[in-house]
Amino acid sequence: MLYPLFFQPVYKEIIWGGQNLKTILNKEVPFEKTAESWEVCCHKNGMSIVDNGEYKGKTLKEVIDIHKTDLLGTKTLKYDRFPILIKYIDANDRLSVQVHPNDEYALKNEGDFGKTEVWYIVDAKENAKLIFGVKEGTTKDDFKTALKNKNLEECLNYVNVKKGDVIFIPSGTVHAILDGIVIAEIQQNSDTTYRVYDWNRVDKNGNPRELHVEKALDVIDFNMSGKVHMPNHEKANGYSFANITKCQYFNVDKIVVNEIYEDSTNGESFFIFMCIEGSGTLIYDNKEYKITTGKTFMIPAKENTFEIKGQVKLLKTYL
Numbered sequence: 306m307l308y309p310l311f312f313q314p315v316y317k318e319i320i321w322g323g324q325n326l327k328t329i330l331n332k333e334v335p336f337e338k339t340a341e342s343w344e345v346c347c348h349k350n351g352m353s354i355v356d357n358g359e360y361k362g363k364t365l366k367e368v369i370d371i372h373k374t375d376l377l378g379t380k381t382l383k384y385d386r387f388p389i390l391i392k393y394i395d396a397n398d399r400l401s402v403q404v405h406p407n408d409e410y411a412l413k414n415e416g417d418f419g420k421t422e423v424w425y426i427v428d429a430k431e432n433a434k435l436i437f438g439v440k441e442g443t444t445k446d447d448f449k450t451a452l453k454n455k456n457l458e459e460c461l462n463y464v465n466v467k468k469g470d471v472i473f474i475p476s477g478t479v480h481a482i483l484d485g486i487v488i489a490e491i492q493q494n495s496d497t498t499y500r501v502y503d504w505n506r507v508d509k510n511g512n513p514r515e516l517h518v519e520k521a522l523d524v525i526d527f528n529m530s531g532k533v534h535m536p537n538h539e540k541a542n543g544y545s546f547a548n549i550t551k552c553q554y555f556n557v558d559k560i561v562v563n564e565i566y567e568d569s570t571n572g573e574s575f576f577i578f579m580c581i582e583g584s585g586t587l588i589y590d591n592k593e594y595k596i597t598t599g600k601t602f603m604i605p606a607k608e609n610t611f612e613i614k615g616q617v618k619l620l621k622t623y624l
């Protein structure tokens with residue numbers, strides 16, 4: 306019998322990480338520089354393990370193989386692998402300036418999906434900024450010259466961000482999360498990143514990280530100069546909600562439960578909920594599941610109705 310699946314996070318240690326996933330999202334971070342918590346993943350670089358119920362200890366891949374469409378839904382049939390990857394990111398220090406390829410380029414050159422991603426700002430220091438595309442009017446030649454002259458920053462589009470902002474990053478968009486930001490990230494199931502510039506940093510062994518300038522120049526969209534948006538919420542009985550992303554790869558809604566929220570699956574897609582603030586109770590098949598800040602869970606696609614009670618902010622991802 307399928308039930309809501311909770312997973313053990315897969316933590317990643319990277320030079321720009323810190324302790325903010327612990328302080329803000331109550332995660333039990335294992336490293337001094339914990340950079341990412343992969344919440345739901347089914348990729349060669351990270352695999353979710355179920356943390357509750359009958360399937361406790363099994364991988365997400367194993368549960369998918371048992372239940373297939375009942376778990377994933379009919380909309381996943383067109384994919385040959387699990388289509389998305391969900392994580393929290395602690396940019397305690399700034400990330401490299403980078404770009405992700407689209408499906409066509411990534412499948413041809415890396416055997417991986419391309420990566421379109423969306424960021425929800427869970428927390429940000431005052432005056433936090435990030436890099437979102439190139440400055441308007443920048444050409445490929447301008448960009449190459451700036452790289453050579455080590456003044457790339459002049460070509461980059463810096464935007465201010467605050468808690469609650471949403472940034473949609475289509476593949477091909479140059480971007481960097483800068484310091485003092487905690488993000489919930491929903492993306493295509495891919496781990497392909499081309500680093501353009503890493504601020505002349507070295508890792509703990511004194512080595513700079515690899516750059517991939519040629520491939521980056523192949524895939525960068527020089528017309529992309531992004532703008533941040535904050536979605537408008539609609540009120541409903543017991544909760545409010547806003548659609549924050551609708552794209553060919555995934556949809557994301559933000560749901561703020563004040564009292565009670567009722568939802569139902571119809572067999573087309575699983576739902577993944579990230580609890581970004583507050584706490585509550587999920588009621589599914591007459592069973593109760595405690596949900597607290599930082600927890601992520603997956604509702605099977607097969608037809609059912611469920612409720613969430615409490616005072617809790619959620620990001621809901623579905624196909």
Ligand SMILES: [Zn+2]
Nearest residue numbers: 403405422480
């Ligand atoms: Zn990225």
